[in-house]
Amino acid sequence: MIKKTIGQVIYQLRNQPLLSAITILGTALAIALIMVILIVYQAKTADYAPEVNRSRSLYVKWERTVYDKKEPNSAGHSRPSLWMAKEVFYPLKTPEAVCVTYEAGEVLVSTPGADEEVNTPLLLTDADFWKIYQFHYLSGKPFTQADFQSGIKKAVIVESVARRLYGDVDAAIGKPVQINFTDYTVCGVVENVNRFCEFAWSEVYAPYSSNAIANKVEAGETQGNHIITILAHSSDDFEKIRNEVARGVAQINTTLGERELQLMGQPDNFRTQLNRKFANSYENLDAAYWKYGIMIIVILLVPAINLSGLTHTRMRRRLEELGIRKSFGATQGELVWQVLNENFVLTLIGGMLGLGLSYLCLWLMSDWLLQTAWGATATMNVSMVSPVVFFVALCFCLVLNLLSAYIPAWRVAHTPIVDSLNQKL
Known part of the structure; x- marks a missing residue:
């Protein structure tokens, strides 16, 4: 037939x-x-790598602070602050892991004494970042929780930066690297990251505890430049996590006086956060x-x-x-x-x-x-x-x-x- x-x-x-x-x-x-x-x-x-856990992750990219509860329109929008992350998100009990990142923008990266400088993006993270996002290591390993807590200046770089600065991937491990003229040590080299990986993409990664600006915590300050990723054991836990976050926000709102913190429906799952490109602009x-x-x-x-x-x-x-x-x-x-x-x-x-x-x-x-x-x-x-x-x-x-x-x-x-x-x- x-x-x-x-x-x-x-x-x-x-x-x-x-x-x-x-x-x-x-x-x-x-x-x-x-x-x-x-x-x-x-x-x-x-x-897909390194964002292999998109389907069971929640994200908080924006916050809204009302400056006067009697005037709901007297509000400002920004990224969350580190104080908010430490008060609301790090203490969460339901998730498998919570990580906080800080987009430091373009920085100058070079080796001591070298004439060439590489203009490249820097992402400041905590140690749980390496649990949530699974990178392919070509050499070395990420900085540890102990490194993060002590604020040791270690850095993970991508393959293209390693080859440009050191000529070879393995040659970069343990070598000094200057990030905006501050000395760090390369501890790992990973494959180049695709630009579609919005939360994991960068070319240089370092602990935010090693950066005075990113590590600054001011009590009661809700506005900052951080992004929060929450890894659930299963997507079935999403609603439980959102309820736990809501209780945390309600708790800190009791300490803000006339101000009020709003997360505008966040944490979002991955598909929802794609439509929340800006704090005050959201497509259903x-x-x-x-x-x-x-x-x-x-x-x-x-x-x-x-x-x-x-x-x-x-x-x-x-x-x-x-x-x-x-x-x-x-x-x-x-x-x-x-x-x-x-x-x-x-x-x-x-x-x-x-x-x-x-x-x-x-x-x-x-x-x-x-x-x-x-x-x-x-x-x-x-x-x-x-x-x-x-x-x-x-x-x-x-x-x-x-x-x-x-x-x-x-x-x-x-x-x-x-x-x-x-x-x-």
């Missing part, structure tokens, strides 16, 4: 090359469209899903209608052939099944072509499609893309093509034999 179907498809490709080519191309473009959307979404939301997640879902459906309706018309044209040209088959005893169901099988093979051919086109589009339009929230361009790697993505896209188009082929096939199969032989539909 399969061999017969493939032979029939090859015959149709030779006999009707233009219509068959348009059918395959239409399927390929639809597949490519869905693939690009799903691949980019997968890259932004899936668990359900509304976003509906918007993009409707957009995809509308876009896919166009090739569906076109493919239906093409299939109808192909069926008209095959009326005589199908009429002869009916006269020799083929049932209406067998004729419909034959057409659907042929369409299935064409869909598979279009699917493979669409897979190639999707990666071509990602390569040619990477500056647009792979742009991160802050304008930088990320890179794609195999760990971002699951084979499930392709099969989901293929199933979308398979259903699309079967629906577009069924009605014309059914009409042709139910055409009387005499009309079929006379090519009258």
Whole structure:
């Protein structure tokens, strides 16, 4: 049956090359469209190194401080402060781990006595950062909890920085490095981090306890420049963690006088925090899903209608052939099944072509499609893309093509034999 179907498809490709080519191309473009959307979404939301725990993590990126409870609009927004982290988040009992990071921005990194300086981002962290985010170490290891508590100036750098400063990954371990003219010691070298990893991305990592500004704690100060990541044992614990956070916020609000701290619904899961790009700007997640879902459906309706018309044209040209088959005893169901099988093979051919086109589009339009929230361009790697993505896209188009082929096939199969032989539909 399969061999017969493939032979029939090859015959149709030779006999009707233009219509068959348009059918395959239409399927390929639809597949490519869905693939690009799903691949980019997968890259932004899936668990992959170093952010392997996205699915069971909660995030607090922003806070809102009302300066006068009698005037709710007298408020300011910022990143959370270290005081807030120590009062509310570090004491949490439910999570597996809590880490606090501080974005120190671009810094000058160099080796003592060297002429070359590297302008690179610095992320200041605590020791639990290395538990929540799983980096691939090329050499060395991260700084420990004891190192963090003592404020020892150790640093982890990425491969590109190590090679630029020391010429080799292994040569960097134990060597001095100057970060903004302050002496640190390199304790580990990790693989370069993808820009889509918003919370783990940097090129140099050091304990925030080694930096006077990042480690500053002022009682009652809620506004700062820190980000908090909470790792749950399971996503089932999210609500329990949120309730525990709410109790902590309520407790410190009793100490703030006329001021009031608000977390605006945080901690957020990973997908929700993607839509909270700014403190006072938040897009409803359900509304976003509906918007993009409707957009995809509308876009896919166009090739569906076109493919239906093409299939109808192909069926008209095959009326005589199908009429002869009916006269020799083929049932209406067998004729419909034959057409659907042929369409299935064409869909598979279009699917493979669409897979190639999707990666071509990602390569040619990477500056647009792979742009991160802050304008930088990320890179794609195999760990971002699951084979499930392709099969989901293929199933979308398979259903699309079967629906577009069924009605014309059914009409042709139910055409009387005499009309079929006379090519009258």
